Amino acid sequence: MTTLKNHGVPDAEHAVHLLRQMLRVRRLEEKCIELYSEAKIRGFLHVYIGEEAVAAGVMEALAPEDAVVATYREHGHALLRGVSAGAILAEMYGRAEGCCRGRGGSMHLFDAETRFYGGNAIVAGGLPLAVGLALADRMAGRQQVTACFFGEGAVAEGEFHESMNLAALWQLPVLFCCENNLYAMGTALGRSESQTDIALKAAGYEISAWAVDGMDVLAVEEAARRAVDAVRSGSGPHFLELRTYRFRAHSMFDPELYREKSEVVQWMERDPISLLQGAMQAAGKLPEEQWAALQADVDAEISTAVGFAENGTPEPVSELSRFVYSDRPDDGSAGGGGTAEWDTTAGKGGAAG
């Protein structure tokens, strides 16, 4: 097995925490696949299996007041940002208890409490939002950071370039996290980019950028801490290219015609969970019983979450037309508006949700 960069495992407690975080994402998504196969959840389902070290490492570097913008492969980001596995699964079940009351689904998880701004399913569409969130922080004089996750496929979009330029031009506090898993759906990086060195592209916008081993959670965390500290201290946007790999298919509808099985197997040898677990065990810092207990804990969390989703209430159809416009309790009409007619199904108003 390829090993971790030579960090050693200086703080066993912290390393166990990282291992737990990655495992929580892994088990949640393994469960999602199972539930999908049972048709308990539908829509598109994009799992992050293999890439967990990226979200786990970066989230460690963020403070509660920071903001996170992610993609449609964001179950792990939501979970590690603090959205409960129950709220995530309930969302996929279309429950009122889901984090978006059944209106978002797998690709659109949002959570105001943890400043988790999606769940953005238009590739690169989240980048301008991150720039704007950071602009608001800058204008309001807040020392907050916005972490923006996106795949290397986003680099081909105009919104990527517009966002790089704006963030750098205005020196905004954004941490761009490019999750380079080598494939934009089925299109390999080399088949879509004339320049495949992504950090170099960011550097072209005068943004401090470097590539990181995205399978090494300790390396990711170290890089993220360094970058977040710099961003928070006013050094402008920073950019991490996190080199990682998606072990599973793009979605549940992907026969994986575009890559060799051997390539997947090769990358799986660098499974971020096995890497850390192996390093810790080799260092004698993860007794077998502790590893077993950790796995049991995580399994219990996911099992509880499934129960929560299963027992949830379907979001009532009577609420369907809510949240197209903000509730306006003043006049009691959906979308407020006196004699105005918003649509033929204009629903009830009510207290702000």
Added chain:
Amino acid sequence: MKTTYREAMRAALRDAMQRDDRVFLMGEDVGRYGGSFAVSLGLLEEFGPDRIRDTPLSESGFVGAGIGAALGGMRPVVEIMTVNFSLLALDQIINNAATLLHMSGGQFNVPIVIRMTTGAGRQLGAQHSHSLEGWYAHIPGLRILAPATLRDARGMLWTALQDPDPVLIFEHGSLYNVAGELDDGAGAVDIDKAALLRQGDGDGDRLTLITYGGTLPMVLDAADQLAGEGIGADVIDLRTLRPLDSHTIVDSVARTHRAVVVDEGWRSGSISAEIAARICEQAFFDLDAPVERVCSLEVPVPYAKHLEEAALPSVERVMAAARRAVGAGG
């Protein structure tokens, strides 16, 4: 007070900036250049480059940044030079601004105001002249405003900024130089209701002329001339294209029994089609004649003056449609 549409817009911006520190203006050439239509002229000197923020030519980027800033607690006013350029930001306007509240189950509203010029009549050809506000009015989650009067140019912005959700303001390019009297105390106006600007009188034929934005002056002109022919025309300024105030339309048609819709947009799949459909749905048995529509011809707006004029609604075409509606020839 004597003023122009442009000055009324500028006064609205200045007022909003003074009243709320969270308000800022962002867009191409809004600062040093003074705004491509000079709406923001002088505001940079007054409020500084942070709040009168020039942007690169990155419509998707800066509209998206406006949405992000709104999510982050600011009250951005984003200016896009023309509605045609807004197509470069369509992803952000439709996939983000209009959907975030719903997708997030009510957690994230987007209090952004996006202003842009719209419309033809200045020989700018097909990439600077279209009228796509009716198209935007198709989208749930957006509120669509079309100020056509000095009062609305002065008063809609502040109300739009109080709205918790995204508001798009369409300013017809031909209106900026329109001058007139405005009350010194003019301020915020409602952005929910259509306005019955003129009520036709007399014992002769009656009809309702329904329009908004850049075609309002032409329709008022037509109403004057129709009065001379003994045809009493109600004139409705829609003001807001979404939500559409059907009640004001239906109330008028119930009295006049005839309707002509004037819309600089194209006819097919348009806001004029929506209005005609609502009249049919809600006032069918009040009608004495089919609903008439005066729209732009279905061609990309051409450059040459005679071609452009031929493509657009005109007083003559409005008059002809009105006469057809009352069966007075044409």
